[in-house]
Amino acid sequence: xxxxxxxxxxxxxxxxxxxxxxxxxxxxxxxxxxxxxxxxxxxxxxxxxxxxxxxxxxxxxxxxxxxxxxxxxxxxxxxxxxxxxxxxxxxxxxxxxxxxxxxxxxxxxxxxxxxxxxxxxxxxxxxxxxxxxxxxxxxxxxxxxxxxxxxxxxxxxxxxxxxxxxxxxxxxxxxxxxxxxxxxxxxxxxxxxxxxxxxxxxxxxxxxxxxxxxxxxxxxxxxxxxxxxxxxxxxxxxxxxxxxxxxxxxxxxxxxxxxxxxxxxxxxxxxxxxx
Amino acid sequence: xxxxxxxxxxxxxxxxxxxxxxxxxxxxxxxxxxxxxxxxxxxxxxxxxxxxxxxxxxxxxxxxxxxxxxxxxxxxxxxxxxxxxxxxxxxxxxxxxxxxxxxxxxxxxxxxxxxxxxxxxxxxxxxxxxxxxxxxxxxxxxxxxxxxxxxxxxxxxxxxxxxxxxxxxxxxxxxxxxxxxxxxxxxxxxxxxxxxxxxxxxxxxxxxxxxxxxxxxxxxxxxxxxxxxxxxxxxxxxxxxxxxxxxxxxxxxxxxxxxxxxxxxxxxxxxxxxxxxxxxxxxxxxxxxxxxxxxxxxxxxxxxxxx
Numbered sequence: 001x002x003x004x005x006x007x008x009x010x011x012x013x014x015x016x017x018x019x020x021x022x023x024x025x026x027x028x029x030x031x032x033x034x035x036x037x038x039x040x041x042x043x044x045x046x047x048x049x050x051x052x053x054x055x056x057x058x059x060x061x062x063x064x065x066x067x068x069x070x071x072x073x074x075x076x077x078x079x080x081x082x083x084x085x086x087x088x089x090x091x092x093x094x095x096x097x098x099x100x101x102x103x104x105x106x107x108x109x110x111x112x113x114x115x116x117x118x119x120x121x122x123x124x125x126x127x128x129x130x131x132x133x134x135x136x137x138x139x140x141x142x143x144x145x146x147x148x149x150x151x152x153x154x155x156x157x158x159x160x161x162x163x164x165x166x167x168x169x170x171x172x173x174x175x176x177x178x179x180x181x182x183x184x185x186x187x188x189x190x191x192x193x194x195x196x197x198x199x200x201x202x203x204x205x206x207x208x209x210x211x212x213x214x215x216x217x218x219x220x221x222x223x224x225x226x227x228x229x230x231x232x233x234x235x236x237x238x239x240x241x242x243x244x245x246x247x248x249x250x251x252x253x254x255x256x257x258x259x260x261x262x263x264x265x266x267x268x269x270x271x272x273x274x275x
Numbered sequence: 276x277x278x279x280x281x282x283x284x285x286x287x288x289x290x291x292x293x294x295x296x297x298x299x300x301x302x303x304x305x306x307x308x309x310x311x312x313x314x315x316x317x318x319x320x321x322x323x324x325x326x327x328x329x330x331x332x333x334x335x336x337x338x339x340x341x342x343x344x345x346x347x348x349x350x351x352x353x354x355x356x357x358x359x360x361x362x363x364x365x366x367x368x369x370x371x372x373x374x375x376x377x378x379x380x381x382x383x384x385x386x387x388x389x390x391x392x393x394x395x396x397x398x399x400x401x402x403x404x405x406x407x408x409x410x411x412x413x414x415x416x417x418x419x420x421x422x423x424x425x426x427x428x429x430x431x432x433x434x435x436x437x438x439x440x441x442x443x444x445x446x447x448x449x450x451x452x453x454x455x456x457x458x459x460x461x462x463x464x465x466x467x468x469x470x471x472x473x474x475x476x477x478x479x480x481x482x483x484x485x486x487x488x489x490x491x492x493x494x495x496x497x498x499x500x501x502x503x504x505x506x507x508x509x510x511x512x513x514x515x516x517x518x519x520x521x522x523x524x525x526x527x528x529x530x531x532x533x534x535x536x537x538x539x540x541x542x543x544x545x546x547x548x549x550x551x552x553x554x555x556x557x558x559x560x561x562x563x564x565x566x567x568x569x570x571x572x573x574x575x576x577x578x579x580x581x582x
Binding site: 156157 | 283317319356357358359380383384385386387388389466
């Protein structure tokens, strides 16, 4: 009899969550249904990781509020949680680093004695790939698989030359896994097929089609709030109450960071050292 | 544009890059510095887009080599990258279609670009997937696709070949989200992102030659997108602008980079580089970066006179 092993999965979603909306929550539900339907996965946990204030995006309100709204939104969920590690970091972090951190957290109990250098953790594992003692496969048996939950644009961005480090793509797609939520009209399968790197790991890329047309955008929610319009049924009730009590999302809050360059781009605005 | 919102810009440069020279890199750096100094722009990326092999210019080495050399030239840059899309298409692409391709791609991945930009990578571009096999690039002699003017004006700037631009169908995006935009500017949650064509004054000059460019194409390139011009070889850009009604019409979309006209980089060219290589002229080290020179020697490129 074939051994049908069901892999435990944790879904990680990164983003501003400014504010969290029903669309964000639906993404988790869709991803979980999809993975369960394959018969190979059991999603045991979902993690919402709001970006830190150091990201400096215009209109990004304090992480403390965004965290609290996300917690309120998931208060009734028995599997989705909110994590504040990323938001507590003093500097903005690349997605790959956040994924790595959460993976290590999940496997903290399983750490081998020699896996001390956490930054090179992924690389070390690849080097040791053929070594049965610390093989990737064996590692995963001991703990859940961490998958990055994202939109199809992330997948497509992998094909943009030099936007991501190749080793980060290989790590995210090869070692962790990707769950992409996509809408009708985009064709993520084409990107996967056209890329050798992605095709090698295509079993680790799960494309989930969103069958309900879901246009809820945090930008539009903020705009509606500024104008005093209702956002009921777009955002959970208790989040709406919190926004009202705390008087979040005014015209003033939207201007926050408007003169500041987005953190990942700050290095581009330093004077160049050309001849 | 309000005082508090700058335009985020990606500079796109199309050309033969046969080979890519220090002058090309200088062009990118000068353009970025200048745009930043105006206080209105933030340059978040530069794209080198070498032309497809079927462009057919005599002496054009294989795209495989040109891409590799471009990658070597930008490998230490943290903002300029090489895009092989043009080279991987079935046939050569017009400037319009390249701009539109990148705009459409940026539309879809703006969020990723703005939220997840990495430190520079030395990942070779030619490791990227190809849509078809290499053999497609060998059809250099397909002259019937080339506009007549190119054959006649062969000595002038390589950009002249774009004149027979047929505008491709605009893709229809069936949904609107926070990353969407329905024009040529992309907006990602209030961040405006534009793609500007970066070029030398020779391209600007080519706009003035009657009949060389279709008016509708110039309207797209200058009107919808915008150009950043780095003058070279002592060109008089004011005079050039005055000679074309389209350039005058869209002069607000044209940025002329004020640079030191006596800068040694302004006289560097791919043609001079090829000649220097053919004649064993040591000045080639002034024109090309060392990794590129090494590659050329190893691959035995540009040995014979051509073009």
